[in-house]
Amino acid sequence: MSGDGNKVSFSEREALFYHETIRPGKIEIVASKPMATQRDLSLAYSPGVAAPVEAIAKDPAKAAIYTARSNLVAVISNGTAILGMGNLGALASKPVMEGKAVLFKRFADVDSMDIELATEDPEAFINAVALMEPTFGGINLEDIKAPECFIIEQALRERMKIPVMHDDQHGTAIIAAAGLINACHLTGRKMDEVKVVVNGAGASAIACTSLIKSLGVRHDNVVMCDSKGVIYIGRDNVDQFKSAHAAHTDARTLEEAIEGADVFLGLSVKGALTQPMVKKMAPKPIIFAMANPDPEITPPEARAVRPDAIIATGRSDYPNQVNNVLGFPFIFRGALDVQATAINEEMKIAAAEAIAALARERVPEEVAAAYGKNQQFGTEYIIPAPFDPRLIERVSSAVAKAAMDSGVAQSPIKDFDAYRHALKVRLNPTTSVLSQVFEELKRNPKRVVFAEAEDEVVLRAAIQFRDFGYGTPVLVGRTQAVLDKLVELGIEDPESYEIQNSATSIYVPEMVDYLYKRLQRRGYMERDVRRMVNQERNIFASLLVALGHGDAMISGVTRPFAQTMREVQMVIDPKQGQVPFGIHLMIGKDYTVFLADTTINERPSAAELAHIAKETAAVARRLGHEPRVAFLSFSTFGNPSGKWLEPIREAVAILDAEKPGFEYEGEVAPDAALNPKVMANYPFSRLSQPANVLIMPGLQSANVSAKLLRELGGNATIGPMLIGMEKPVQIAPMTSIAPDLLQLAVLAAAGVVG
Structure with a gap:
C-alpha cells in the first residue's frame, strides 16, 4: 500500500515529461541559512564550522542542535521489489525513492535523501547502511524483497542507534491495524x-x-x-x-x-x-x-x-x-523529535491507535467538504482521509510519547501541549486543503473547457486533467490540429477526446441565437455575432460553459489577460451585485498570503475594496486559513499623508459598520502588516498576527507586486484566480506551464474559487 493504489492511466510520455520538466527529478537541496555574502559563506564553511565541529566532538548530542541530522531520513532501496514491478535494480528504483522523499517533506516536514544501493547481498547492504549512521536521524527501508528485507531490517535495528523501519512491512501493518481496531469497534x-x-x-x-x-x-x-x-x-x-x-x-x-x-x-x-x-x-x-x-x-x-x-x-x-502515507511520515516525525534510538512495537501500536481514534472523531468541516458529506465514522469511514491535517499532530505526538514511555527517547518532550501546537502549525494548511480538493474532484468529476487546445502546454494540462480522473476535458480547436498534437504527445487513442470545433460544432446555431440576444442592443448585427462564434475561441469556449456544455473554462495562455477577459465578458456576466477581481496565492512552507485585486480593477472604490476584502477572506477560509486582512498603502495610519488614502479609510469604515467576522486593518504599509517587529510599534492595530490577506490599493501596485513576488520570491504561486463571475472561468498567465493550468482548472471545476 506504499502507493495510491488507484489505477490512473496516463501515457508513458506524459509521465516521463513530468519527471524531466522544470528540472530533472523531484527533489533538490535548498540551503536553510543565508548564503549571499562572504561572511555567510565563512560561517557556513571555513572557518565558521570549526565551532560546531568541536562542540559535537565533545558531545555527540549537539549534532541535533548544530546540524540537520535530527530531521534527516534516508530512504534506501536496492530495487529488488519496486512497487509491484519486481526486481528492476537499484537505479530503476530512484524515481520511487525520490517520490518517497517528497512525501516525507510534504506530509511531515521531514527532510529526506534517497539512496540506492547496487547490491542484492544482504550483508553488503547492511554494512553500507550501518556505516551511514552519523549522517541520518532515521532510516526508511523501501522496496526490498522478502525474505532479505526481514534479515536486513533486523540486523540494522540491532546495529544502529537510530530509528530503522521497512515501510513496506510496518507502514501497511499500522494502517491496517488501525482499520481493524475500528472495524471491531463497529461490529x-x-x-x-x-x-x-x-x-x-x-x-x-x-x-x-x-x-x-x-x-x-x-x-x-x-x-x-x-x-x-x-x-x-x-x-x-x-x-x-x-x-x-x-x-x-x-x-x-x-x-x-x-x-x-x-x-x-x-x-x-x-x-x-x-x-x-x-x-x-x-x-x-x-x-x-x-x-x-x-x-x-x-x-x-x-x-x-x-x-x-x-x-x-x-x-x-x-x-x-x-494508505501508508497515513503513517510513515508522522511515525518518523515523532521518532525524530525525541531522537529515538528505534521504532519499536510500542510506537507502532501507538501510531495505529492514534490513527484509529482520529477516524472516530468528528471530521473537520474543511475535510468533510473536500471528501463529501458522509465522511463520518462508520462502515465506510474506519480510516482517516490521507489529507486530514490533524494527522501530523495526533500520530506524531502519540509516537513521541510511546518512545518516551518505552525508554528509547534520548530527548524527551517536556511540554506536550506546546509540542502539539508546534506540529499543528508546522505545515501550510493550504497544501492539505488543495490536496483534499483534488481528491474530491475525482469523486465528482466535471467537464472543463480548455479554450486553447492547439497549444501544447494547454493540451498537456488537459491530458493530465483526464488521466488523473478529474473529469472530461473539452478541447476547443481545429479538429485535425488537435488530433495531430495529441498523437505527437503520445496519446494512443486521440479520438477518445472530445474536441469542439466551431466550424463543425452542432452547438453553433444555439450559440449564435444566445449571443445575439445578449448583444443585439449593443450595436452587433447577427452576422457579427456569427463571425465571433466561428472565429473567437474564447467566445466559443465561453458559450459552451454558458449553455451548460461545460462546467468550467480555462484560457489565457495565447492572449493577454485583458483581451481574454473582454472576450469572456461578451458571454458571461459577473455575479449579481459583485465586482470581478483576481487573487494571487503566494505559498511558502508554512504560510500562504492572498493578494488582491491583481488583475482587473485599476482604481477600486471604497465599496469595491471592501467587497474584494470580504470575498478574498472567504476564499482564504475555504483554503483552511483564518483571514487577517490588511489594506495596503504607501502610508501607515496617515504617515506619510497622501491623496489616495481616503478610499482605503472608507473601505475600513464600511467593514466597521458591517462587522464581517474577521480581523482587518488599514491603511498600513507592507512591513506594518507582515513584520511582527514593525507591528509592535502600533499596539492599537487590530491585527493579532501578521496579515495573510493583502488588499492592494490599485491594479498597478497589485499586478507589479504579484509578478515580482512570483519571479523573485522563490515560493509557489497560484493565480491569478478569477473571482466573481457567474460561471467558473479562469484566465491563466501567458507564462503558465501545464501544472499551473491543471491547478486552476481543478480549482474552477471544484468550485473553490470563482
Missing part, C-alpha cells in the same frame, strides 16, 4: 476473540500479522496462507518468518480456512477471494483486500453477496483506503 468484536485469515506471506502480510497479535489477536485465532495454501505446523519448506505464524488447523486451502472467519486480511493477488468464500464468513465480516493495484475482491463484488461487510482496500477510489 462489537473484541480483539482477543476475532478469527483472522491472512492471505499472503510476504513482508507486509507477516508484519500485519505480527502487529495485530501485539494488539491482542490470539495466535491460535490466525491462519496464514501463501501461494501453496495454509501455513500449518509441520508443513515442509516454510522459512523461519512464515513458520512463526504456522497454525494448528486441519484447513489446507484458503477456501477451507475462510469458513466462519471474522476477518480476511489480503496482501496477495487480484481475485484471490471469491464471492462463495465471502458467503462462508461470519456475520458482519471484515474484509481488508489490500493487493496492489487490484484487490483480492472489489467492494461491489463483496457487498453483492454480503451487504453487512466492512471492506477496505489499497485504492483511493473506494472507501477505507489503507
Whole structure:
C-alpha cells in the first residue's frame, strides 16, 4: 500500500515529461541559512564550522542542535521489489525513492535523501547502511524483497542507534491495524476473540500479522496462507518468518480456512477471494483486500453477496483506503523529535491507535467538504482521509510519547501541549486543503473547457486533467490540429477526446441565437455575432460553459489577460451585485498570503475594496486559513499623508459598520502588516498576527507586486484566480506551464474559487 493504489492511466510520455520538466527529478537541496555574502559563506564553511565541529566532538548530542541530522531520513532501496514491478535494480528504483522523499517533506516536514544501493547481498547492504549512521536521524527501508528485507531490517535495528523501519512491512501493518481496531469497534468484536485469515506471506502480510497479535489477536485465532495454501505446523519448506505464524488447523486451502472467519486480511493477488468464500464468513465480516493495484475482491463484488461487510482496500477510489502515507511520515516525525534510538512495537501500536481514534472523531468541516458529506465514522469511514491535517499532530505526538514511555527517547518532550501546537502549525494548511480538493474532484468529476487546445502546454494540462480522473476535458480547436498534437504527445487513442470545433460544432446555431440576444442592443448585427462564434475561441469556449456544455473554462495562455477577459465578458456576466477581481496565492512552507485585486480593477472604490476584502477572506477560509486582512498603502495610519488614502479609510469604515467576522486593518504599509517587529510599534492595530490577506490599493501596485513576488520570491504561486463571475472561468498567465493550468482548472471545476 506504499502507493495510491488507484489505477490512473496516463501515457508513458506524459509521465516521463513530468519527471524531466522544470528540472530533472523531484527533489533538490535548498540551503536553510543565508548564503549571499562572504561572511555567510565563512560561517557556513571555513572557518565558521570549526565551532560546531568541536562542540559535537565533545558531545555527540549537539549534532541535533548544530546540524540537520535530527530531521534527516534516508530512504534506501536496492530495487529488488519496486512497487509491484519486481526486481528492476537499484537505479530503476530512484524515481520511487525520490517520490518517497517528497512525501516525507510534504506530509511531515521531514527532510529526506534517497539512496540506492547496487547490491542484492544482504550483508553488503547492511554494512553500507550501518556505516551511514552519523549522517541520518532515521532510516526508511523501501522496496526490498522478502525474505532479505526481514534479515536486513533486523540486523540494522540491532546495529544502529537510530530509528530503522521497512515501510513496506510496518507502514501497511499500522494502517491496517488501525482499520481493524475500528472495524471491531463497529461490529462489537473484541480483539482477543476475532478469527483472522491472512492471505499472503510476504513482508507486509507477516508484519500485519505480527502487529495485530501485539494488539491482542490470539495466535491460535490466525491462519496464514501463501501461494501453496495454509501455513500449518509441520508443513515442509516454510522459512523461519512464515513458520512463526504456522497454525494448528486441519484447513489446507484458503477456501477451507475462510469458513466462519471474522476477518480476511489480503496482501496477495487480484481475485484471490471469491464471492462463495465471502458467503462462508461470519456475520458482519471484515474484509481488508489490500493487493496492489487490484484487490483480492472489489467492494461491489463483496457487498453483492454480503451487504453487512466492512471492506477496505489499497485504492483511493473506494472507501477505507489503507494508505501508508497515513503513517510513515508522522511515525518518523515523532521518532525524530525525541531522537529515538528505534521504532519499536510500542510506537507502532501507538501510531495505529492514534490513527484509529482520529477516524472516530468528528471530521473537520474543511475535510468533510473536500471528501463529501458522509465522511463520518462508520462502515465506510474506519480510516482517516490521507489529507486530514490533524494527522501530523495526533500520530506524531502519540509516537513521541510511546518512545518516551518505552525508554528509547534520548530527548524527551517536556511540554506536550506546546509540542502539539508546534506540529499543528508546522505545515501550510493550504497544501492539505488543495490536496483534499483534488481528491474530491475525482469523486465528482466535471467537464472543463480548455479554450486553447492547439497549444501544447494547454493540451498537456488537459491530458493530465483526464488521466488523473478529474473529469472530461473539452478541447476547443481545429479538429485535425488537435488530433495531430495529441498523437505527437503520445496519446494512443486521440479520438477518445472530445474536441469542439466551431466550424463543425452542432452547438453553433444555439450559440449564435444566445449571443445575439445578449448583444443585439449593443450595436452587433447577427452576422457579427456569427463571425465571433466561428472565429473567437474564447467566445466559443465561453458559450459552451454558458449553455451548460461545460462546467468550467480555462484560457489565457495565447492572449493577454485583458483581451481574454473582454472576450469572456461578451458571454458571461459577473455575479449579481459583485465586482470581478483576481487573487494571487503566494505559498511558502508554512504560510500562504492572498493578494488582491491583481488583475482587473485599476482604481477600486471604497465599496469595491471592501467587497474584494470580504470575498478574498472567504476564499482564504475555504483554503483552511483564518483571514487577517490588511489594506495596503504607501502610508501607515496617515504617515506619510497622501491623496489616495481616503478610499482605503472608507473601505475600513464600511467593514466597521458591517462587522464581517474577521480581523482587518488599514491603511498600513507592507512591513506594518507582515513584520511582527514593525507591528509592535502600533499596539492599537487590530491585527493579532501578521496579515495573510493583502488588499492592494490599485491594479498597478497589485499586478507589479504579484509578478515580482512570483519571479523573485522563490515560493509557489497560484493565480491569478478569477473571482466573481457567474460561471467558473479562469484566465491563466501567458507564462503558465501545464501544472499551473491543471491547478486552476481543478480549482474552477471544484468550485473553490470563482
